[in-house]
Amino acid sequence: MRYSSITDRLADLGSEKWALHIRARQMQASGTDIIQLTIGEPDVPPDASLLAEAQRAMNAGRYRYSNGRGEPSVVKALTARYAKRRPDVTAENVLCFPGTQTALFAVMLGLVEAGDGVLVGDPLYATYDGVIQSTGAHRVTVPLKPQHGFHMQAADLERAVTPACRVLLLNTPHNPTGAVLTAEEIAAIGEVCRRHDLWIVCDEVYEELILSGTFASPFDNPDLAERTIVVSSISKSHAAPGFRSGWAVGTVEFASRLLPVSETMLFGVQPFIADMTAYALTHETGTAAAMRTSYKARADRIMQGLQNVPGIVPLPPEAGMFILVDVAGTGLTGDAFAWRLLEEEHVAVMPGASFGKEATSFIRVSLTVPDMAIDEACRRITRLAIRLLSPRERRA
């Protein structure tokens, strides 16, 4: 039977990226004790009040069909939230989606197609290639360099732009690097986007997990308002990824153009999840603050634990739930180091190469495990680094 080309474009996207993670899971299933530091999922549950609100809403019959924009309860909460950042925002600027991922998919489908280019920084979040390629568009890479703390530089963006480019897919705070762009950097990047008439799709899912620095967004810059679309969710901020509750906020014209796409795809988001999200957005639960405290403390533990280890340079993250560690000084790539760490020391981390070319000398370590596991992982990373730099190993 015949399939459409989207199935070819998305086939194999990323299977090799996850090879180490999959191998670690297999080793664990066959009885090996592995410290799992590959994926980052909040290690705390959502606040009990959110579960109670979802339950209350279900019991109250909030399980009927919704509509393409979203339930009034959550649209109102989102309007209030974003109107604080830009006073012209009304309900007509907002669209609800099941998570940032779906929002990204629908937004990209509404903005680009075959022949178009989408600019995106490298390293990049694992699903971005799929989101871009599903539309038929192609990725145009902007290198994010370690010497700039992986912050996108306007000059690098300018160099990368081609006549086919229509969108800059920006991610701040950034996964996997944790970089948080400053308002000045965003203004300079925005200037390039204005010159080339590019949309800016800004993935802000880590907005509430900033460990140092200040959040800034093109959405808050009046000069960029007409071209900026924010996508986000409660997955990270409220430790609620399984609820699949997110949104996109852009201009009124953008939202009205995209509404039929959303209606066709989804026929609305679950009302009981909408009510729970409205509750989450209007009540302080302390979940994000608690995660910020523990992720910052764990990042500091790793910085300390690895600070004098030969061949190893950890980079303090500005945000998020990961820390990047440069292992180039051990003589191995991040990929080779990660595989040896798994096989010899039973610690699973992501090779930086899984997130792009610019991170090939790095490993990405998740901060979503207890402190004791973090400390033990540091001891084992140290052991491997020392072994790699020992005269015997160097001769081999």
Ligand SMILES: Cc1ncc(COP(=O)(O)O)c(C=O)c1O
């Ligand atoms: C940068 C980035 N964007 C989007 C997502 C997906 O978020 P959601 O659960 O809201 O779909 C993730 C999840 O890890 C992420 O890291």
